[in-house]
Amino acid sequence: MIRLAKFHSEFGKIEVLRAKNTGSVIYRQGGFYQSESDINGVSVAPYIHAIFGLLAQTQARDVLMIGCGGGSLGTMLDKTGVRVTIVDINPTAFFIARKYFGLPRHIECYVADGLNFLHAVRHRYDAIILDAYTGGDIPDHLCTETFFELAHARLDETNGCLISNIWAHNDRDQFPKEMAEKLSNIWTDVRLLDTPGLWDRNTLLVAGEVEHFNAPTLLMPPTDVADDVARDLERFRFIPWRRSEQLV
Template sequence: MLLHPRDIWSTGSIDSEQRSDDWLRRGESGDDARHQGCPSHNRRRHPHAFDIARRCFNLPNDVRCQLADGRDFLRDNPDRYDAIVMDAYVGAFVPQHLRSMSFFRLAQTRLEDGGCLIANVFTEHDFDAAPDVAATAMGEVWDDVRVLDIRGMQHRNALVMAGNVAYLQEPELLMRPLAGISEILHDIHRWRFRKWRLRVS
């Protein structure tokens, strides 16, 4: 998924007047798949993912969708984007080729100057090194790497981000959901950037 950082974070910390004309959304589809009329692209490998997203998650009909492996798509398309957001899993694991330094180097070449990559990393518990392993690999490609996490929670998602991410702050709720507001607010208020340790997979 590629998005402009302003479309992900709204904390008053972004001053740029520029807006992105291109998104690439890779991952689950939702109500925010389209934002303020920007064209959007969705790349998935499951043949029924787009039908489900349109029926159940309000994916707009004008979002262009394609079946593609993330690495293959980036390799075969020279377009550059403001952000890449990854939520790619086979079972409980991110495929090896999508968490390698070679993939991150490729992704860097598909980012505009000042762009960033954000990866959703499933984390079993506080001793699970998966976010730190991802951060270590990204650290071989980018100077600035950060981990946003909820310490003390089992079976959680951490966000590992690299590129132009030094200015980002903890997220805030932008749109009130139809259900689950208490749980969502509880989790959002626990998200914190934390230091990460060098790890090898």
């Protein structure tokens, strides 16, 4: 790895790295990779492509992202003409995303806590993406039914959907199902997109008008590692889940 920059923010140390073998740019905070993108700002993280592929199955043209990192999902959505708004509590994230990851300057970025932002706005979005982490954990107040009720109120009443990135340690980790239980108290349709069998993995929770979703495919290949990303993306599948089966 080649270190391109290091930043000390009130939310911890952030490093921007470049991979010697692929040239991809990496956003690392607190020892965790928050983003990794190619030279065009296209993510090389399979779960980002999974979110991108799910959104492509909707009519979403106005998307709110809570959590920035390198902003690669926002960059990818912008390339397809989607209006993107990004909220992050750390202003340094926006500087890094624009300088090192190619986040377009015309994308609206707000320095704010995700919950406070939803309280302040009255706009309804086609989709809300929750991908906000402090180290390896989602902040507690972004995991509450209060937060999800507010997110529901800020979504389009007809076709709006929420997609949340959940970190799962293994198949026995109950946190994704606990989160799904909370969402199912608010939305009728809640689904889990997962890669069972893998350790320390990204699991996606989707809620709203999501019953018709198919497993996503690679729609915007990154340079150099497209085959690897496509292979990892194929591991994602919707797993059977019903509220009556929770935590048993």
